Amino acid sequence: MKTTKEILVLAKAAARELRCASENKINAALISMASALIENKDKILEANEKDVAAATGVISDVMIDRLKLTEDRIAAMARGIREIAALPSPLGKVLKHTERPNGLVIERVSAPIGVIAIIYESRPNVTSDAAALALKSGNACVLRGGKEAYNSARAITDALSSGIKKAGLPESSVELLYDTTRAGAAELMSARGYVDLLIPRGGAGLINACVENAKVPCLETGTGICHLYVDKSADIKKALDIVENGKTSRPSVCNALEVCLVHEDVAEEFLPLMRDRLVQRAVPVELRLDEAAMRVIDGTPARDADFDTEFLDYIMAVKVVSSKEEAVAHIEAHSTHHSEAIITEDEAAANYFTDNVDSAAVYVNASTRFTDGGEFGLGCEMGISTQKMHARGPLGIEELTTYKYIVRGNGQIR
Amino acid sequence: MKTTKEILVLAKAAARELRCASENKINAALISMASALIENKDKILEANEKDVAAATGVISDVMIDRLKLTEDRIAAMARGIREIAALPSPLGKVLKHTERPNGLVIERVSAPIGVIAIIYESRPNVTSDAAALALKSGNACVLRGGKEAYNSARAITDALSSGIKKAGLPESSVELLYDTTRAGAAELMSARGYVDLLIPRGGAGLINACVENAKVPCLETGTGICHLYVDKSADIKKALDIVENGKTSRPSVCNALEVCLVHEDVAEEFLPLMRDRLVQRAVPVELRLDEAAMRVIDGTPARDADFDTEFLDYIMAVKVVSSKEEAVAHIEAHSTHHSEAIITEDEAAANYFTDNVDSAAVYVNASTRFTDGGEFGLGCEMGISTQKMHARGPLGIEELTTYKYIVRGNGQIR
Numbered sequence: 167m168k169t170t171k172e173i174l175v176l177a178k179a180a181a182r183e184l185r186c187a188s189e190n191k192i193n194a195a196l197i198s199m200a201s202a203l204i205e206n207k208d209k210i211l212e213a214n215e216k217d218v219a220a221a222t223g224v225i226s227d228v229m230i231d232r233l234k235l236t237e238d239r240i241a242a243m244a245r246g247i248r249e250i251a252a253l254p255s256p257l258g259k260v261l262k263h264t265e266r267p268n269g270l271v272i273e274r275v276s277a278p279i280g281v282i283a284i285i286y287e288s289r290p291n292v293t294s295d296a297a298a299l300a301l302k303s304g305n306a307c308v309l310r311g312g313k314e315a316y317n318s319a320r321a322i323t324d325a326l327s328s329g330i331k332k333a334g335l336p337e338s339s340v341e342l343l344y345d346t347t348r349a350g351a352a353e354l355m356s357a358r359g360y361v362d363l364l365i366p367r368g369g370a371g372l373i374n375a376c377v378e379n380a381k382v383p384c385l386e387t388g389t390g391i392c393h394l395y396v397d398k399s400a401d402i403k404k405a406l407d408i409v410e411n412g413k414t415s416r417p418s419v420c421n422a423l424e425v426c427l428v429h430e431d432v433a434e435e436f437l438p439l440m441r442d443r444l445v446q447r448a449v450p451v452e453l454r455l456d457e458a459a460m461r462v463i464d465g466t467p468a469r470d471a472d473f474d475t476e477f478l479d480y481i482m483a484v485k486v487v488s489s490k491e492e493a494v495a496h497i498e499a500h501s502t503h504h505s506e507a508i509i510t511e512d513e514a515a516a517n518y519f520t521d522n523v524d525s526a527a528v529y530v531n532a533s534t535r536f537t538d539g540g541e542f543g544l545g546c547e548m549g550i551s552t553q554k555m556h557a558r559g560p561l562g563i564e565e566l567t568t569y570k571y572i573v574r575g576n577g578q579i580r
Numbered sequence: 581m582k583t584t585k586e587i588l589v590l591a592k593a594a595a596r597e598l599r600c601a602s603e604n605k606i607n608a609a610l611i612s613m614a615s616a617l618i619e620n621k622d623k624i625l626e627a628n629e630k631d632v633a634a635a636t637g638v639i640s641d642v643m644i645d646r647l648k649l650t651e652d653r654i655a656a657m658a659r660g661i662r663e664i665a666a667l668p669s670p671l672g673k674v675l676k677h678t679e680r681p682n683g684l685v686i687e688r689v690s691a692p693i694g695v696i697a698i699i700y701e702s703r704p705n706v707t708s709d710a711a712a713l714a715l716k717s718g719n720a721c722v723l724r725g726g727k728e729a730y731n732s733a734r735a736i737t738d739a740l741s742s743g744i745k746k747a748g749l750p751e752s753s754v755e756l757l758y759d760t761t762r763a764g765a766a767e768l769m770s771a772r773g774y775v776d777l778l779i780p781r782g783g784a785g786l787i788n789a790c791v792e793n794a795k796v797p798c799l800e801t802g803t804g805i806c807h808l809y810v811d812k813s814a815d816i817k818k819a820l821d822i823v824e825n826g827k828t829s830r831p832s833v834c835n836a837l838e839v840c841l842v843h844e845d846v847a848e849e850f851l852p853l854m855r856d857r858l859v860q861r862a863v864p865v866e867l868r869l870d871e872a873a874m875r876v877i878d879g880t881p882a883r884d885a886d887f888d889t890e891f892l893d894y895i896m897a898v899k900v901v902s903s904k905e906e907a908v909a910h911i912e913a914h915s916t917h918h919s920e921a922i923i924t925e926d927e928a929a930a931n932y933f934t935d936n937v938d939s940a941a942v943y944v945n946a947s948t949r950f951t952d953g954g955e956f957g958l959g960c961e962m963g964i965s966t967q968k969m970h971a972r973g974p975l976g977i978e979e980l981t982t983y984k985y986i987v988r989g990n991g992q993i994r
Contacts, residue, residue, distance in 0.1 A: 404991035411993035532989025575946025577818035579825035
């Protein structure tokens with residue numbers, strides 16, 4: 167059983183080797199990882215049964231379902247890795263080429279980041295996704311999973327490492343901490359010189375703990391208080407389809423809608439129709455309404471806090487506004503800067519919204535549910551960044567790279 | 581006298597206004613800032629005299645010289661701002677355009693970061709440089725200068741703010757903290773929701789304090805233990821010119837050379853010539869030599885720590901290596917990943933070096949002294965990043981932007 171420090175030293179050495187690995191070698195290692203998952207599926211299922219047995223009665227049924235692996239789920243993980251292998255490499259691209267008057271040729275070339283640490287919770291498939299995305303971008307990764315999924319994550323990591331080794335790359339390209347306590351996470355957060363980038367994946371508590379305490383560069387991900395603004399010139403049918411999709415297609419995810427702002431000119435037409443769509447369904451949505459909305463439809467009176475809550479549930483806050491400016495000001499004050507949408511047929515209103523709303527993704531006449539690596543055409547993702555440094559929105563393989571400047575001269579001095 | 585919190589609230593509001601300011605308006609504000617510096621030069625010089633008087637005898641003469649302003653220096657600051665105004669805007673560029681099979685049009689568009697906080701030490705010109713770079717990129721900035729330069733920084737900031745206001749943009753686009761204590765810096769470091777990016781500019785102590793303690797995204801800048809590797813197939817004349825330039829042209833800066841690695845095959849030819857160049861000069865360089873180098877030339881025996889020290893002085897550590905692999909391994913173990921150079925006429929050796937050395941800038945046959953925004957053609961810079969997130973190497977106006985995704989649809993749901 168290696169200590170966290172020993173693991174970090176191994177991962178750093180692996181990252182150094184990966185830095186110069188060819189695209190073919192990396193893809194071969196990914197394919198080999200996928201095969202190793204299938205070959206070791208019995209071991210993985212056995213380990214997962216232990217986790218599920220220990221967690222039963224301790225965590226909710228929904229969480230147990232997230233934790234549980236089946237042969238199909240393992241096959242899906244392997245397929246996911248093969249899809250990542252098939253993507254074009256993000257490495258070695260000349261992003262910029264400059265020739266200076268003194269003859270220096272300066273190239274900005276994409277390169278791996280190095281060691282990426284990922285602190286996550288209990289979904290075992292994150293283990294293989296994260297490892298594959300990191301490796302495709304030439305990085306080693308150090309994973310620290312939740313203790314409920316430890317046996318599963320260990321079995322998956324062992325399989326992935328063996329696959330990588332078989333393909334001739336260092337098995338420490340993927341490492342899992344043995345320490346599943348807070349101390350293990352804290353050690354990663356302060357491992358300056360070993361961890362080049364820390365990505366927390368999970369709930370707001372975990373992400374906040376990382377952002378507050380990390381001494382290594384950290385990417386804030388995830389929390390989404392997403393807004394839909396139904397403008398006075400909205401196409402009401404589009405607005406209804408999009409509010410229903412945004413709120414009910416998967417309420418537990420970060421790109422789901424939490425707040426609907428409605429222009430007063432269309433409130434009397436739109437709100438009753440929206441209520442029909444959202445309330446008259448198998449699982450009704452609880453609407454938390456501001457005073458003006460309460461005058462038009464029935465619902466729960468909203469408290470102030472409802473406009474600052476990521477419900478992740480069949481609940482939505484609703485507010486009537488008197489202008490697009492008020493809508494944008496409300497979003498500015500309450501958004502987590504993840505995804506917001508306007509429904510409008512008025513191009514000037516759309517442009518005002520996209521210019522003024524400062525979020526990772528700003529939509530015109532489309533659902534916020536599209537903020538996702540796959541939907542953006544990135545193939546996959548490591549999470550959604552809600553900060554403005556490094557990368558914003560879905561983190562695909564390109565966002566897991568950095569660059570270096572390569573400068574070629576002929577004896578130039580300054 | 582505003583509190584730090586009040587300043588942050590004002591800066592955030594200013595950033596919101598700047599987000600939608602046109603390129604022309606921003607450039608006009610920059611020109612107006614430059615004029616305001618000249619118009620207020622008497623006030624600025626008077627304030628500076630106070631600082632210089634208070635600091636005399638307290639800080640070193642070199643530091644006093646850095647602190648001191650003259651009419652010429654103020655004119656140079658104004659010229660610097662005008663040059664920044666003349667650069668093309670880094671904002672509103674479509675960095676990526678994707679049309680998805682479902683008809684969504686996804687654009688990645690460059691955008692301001694928001695509020696940039698800069699904690700710096702005593703050079704007054706940083707005040708105007710930082711403010712101008714931030715504004716050109718559409719950002720508000722909150723400055724926290726050193727207490728030795730407080731009166732100067734206040735007079736400069738007042739002038740800049742008045743210039744911005746005259747051009748019709750918010751005067752709080754540039755704010756200077758009244759609090760010059762550590763508490764002021766600490767408040768900036770933990771101002772989540774107000775500070776989108778923190779950039780420390782100064783010595784290793786300041787930078788470490790920021791990296792260790794910041795709860796807001798922070799860019800690590802500056803420290804440079806830069807290496808020159810003289811390969812066995814080096815052109816000795818180029819090597820001599822570059823080692824002299826790298827070490828002696830300005831030893832106090834982060835891109836100056838600190839360590840020279842010499843291949844054993846050329847050590848007997850190169851080292852005596854290098855010694856002549858570096859030691860026989862008005863200000864001789866102290867060479868700290870490993871055992872093998874000591875067998876060839878005279879100098880101070882190096883201790884281990886000499887290979888991990890940013891001397892910022894006329895001192896250089898020298899080591900003989902038996903291969904390019906050993907040189908790269910030494911750099912991997914001791915570099916701060918700022919800038920490294922190889923001198924070689926062998927293309928394979930050059931490629932090995934650029935592939936394997938993981939630094940912001942990797943040079944072939946040129947001086948590390950070129951790692952600089954101006955020299956890279958960026959026009960100017962806010963510092964040199966030595967981390968791998970967001971930006972690496974010189975931080976120009978483009979590196980002070982982020983992007984957002986603008987997604988246009990016609991009612992798409994997922």
